Amino acid sequence: MIEDLWYKNAVMYSLDLETFMDLSGDGVGDFEGLTRRLDYLHALGIDTVWLAPFQPTPNKDNGYDISDYYGVDRRHGSSGNFVEFIHLAKKRGIKVIIDLVVNHTSDQHPWFQEARSDKNSKYRDWYVWSKEKPDDWDKGMVFPGVQEATWTYDKVAKEYFFHRFYKFQPDLNIDNPEVRAEIKRIMGYWLQMGVAGFRVDAVPFILESQVPNETKRKQRFEYLHEMRRFVQWRRGDAVLLGEANVIPEESMKYFGENSDGIHLMFNFYVNQYMFYALATGDAEPLAKALEATRNTMPAAQWAHFLRNHDELDLGRLTEEERQKVFARFAPDENMQLYGRGIRRRLSTMLGNRLQSELAYSLMFSLPGTPVIRYGDEIGMGDNLSLEERNAVRTPMQWSADNQAGFSKADKLIHPVVEEGPYAYEHVNVETQRRQPDSLLNWMTTIIRLRQECTEIGWGDWQILDTGVPSVLGMHYNWQGSSLVVLHNFAEKAYEVVFDLKQKEESKLVDLMANTESKVDDKGLHHITLEAYGYRWFRAGDLSHLMFKQG
16 A cells, blocks of 8 residues: 555655756756756655656747647757656656646647637647637636736637637647547556656646636536546556645545545645745644645645745735735735735745745645755745746756856856855855755755654644644654654744643654653643744654654
8 A cells, every 4th residue: 555655755856857957058958967967866865756847849838838748848858868867767766747738738739720720620629719709808817917818819710719828828628528538648658658647737727618708617527537547547656746726625626535536736725824824923824724624535645835836826815814925025026926926936035044944844744745846955046037937947056167057058048046145156056065054954854854754644643732823733643653743933932832642652752853852740741942943753662663664
């Protein structure tokens, strides 16, 4: 069972090929460059890599406008380079999942080009059309303020086509069984090429039936069940990691009542309350968010993250809560995006090492699978002079050499960060490797600690009553082992007192320091937490855990 559900104790690393490592010298990252850096990822403790789209694309939307699902964009190398990368990743015990972007294609995809030019083509019905301009042509935009419509007139087709995202990304008609068959073919191809699963882009929009002027669109979860069955039929241990920013009450539909939906789903709801806690010092709304998203299905799992390749979406917070986060982390309008999000990297938002450690310790300790964004392990910054979400898509900073050691080219896909405290001369892998107390070495330690604490991925959990609103306490139990993790979001120290209510848990052993704590004569634990402090403890007799493996 443990081998089948490998994702329960995985640590995932999210990267974009074009900004990770360029070996060919053309200014764009490639598979040969990524392959060179596999030893770095292995040493960091990463066991799963999530790749952003790398297929052929006009690249108007960071590769999410795909023009061929069955290839590798020439900028990144060849299919041969991809297979070599997969082979060498497996040699190091690293699994690879890739983006599955099937809500839409590029408007340059041959399917769309044929669909718009020939009414009788089978591809015509692969997209969503309307002869008349729908009344809701300017409703439901994903990028408000930047995107002007969801229905655009095509002069060649002489009809309007639907697009949830930009107008150069026409939506596929998922209600068409031929389209769904093609999606399975795409998944089957990449599974055969060796991937361990897919991060499924924009899941709610894949499931929506798009009908002009239909305000309440049906969601067909049976399409998700089809995808799950196919993936498990082709490769039993392959996973679907879903991007679905939905309210907690809706989330279980995506996992499936019979565990026949997606295996993993990003917990956007908890993510937003993590940043609320970091901004305000109030942990109670975060505790409520964790309870609201409690997952009771053994085979399903949340994926937790701090930052990703998009804006930090705060759309699930109340207006008052959102403004508090903006005031702390994005006070300038240039730092905000789409009226709901923040377009900054984690380190620049938090502004200090103490809170960065607190944030990552928290993320690794939450019930689910942790996902790290490339560069956050060294505290990379952002470039707010770049448009929209590109601010957080700058090249990886490998060294203090020219172009941050990312490329020998004079011109890069995105410029490196070269000014201020986050410039590559100050923040890079090579320098931090040599500093015992660097963020990179701390991150390597916390990753190893997370992988040793299998209770988090597998166990039952409870929120502890710490008596302090700024302190989140979590208590895990699994197969006779117990874990207690505490995080203090306040800028002052606190002593917390709590009762684990079990005699065999009278002793707590600190997993990050050589200290122990025992209960008082009333059976209570007294633990001190520094400002922005965090502590991980194992409870009880640890002799049976010395060589315990997940």
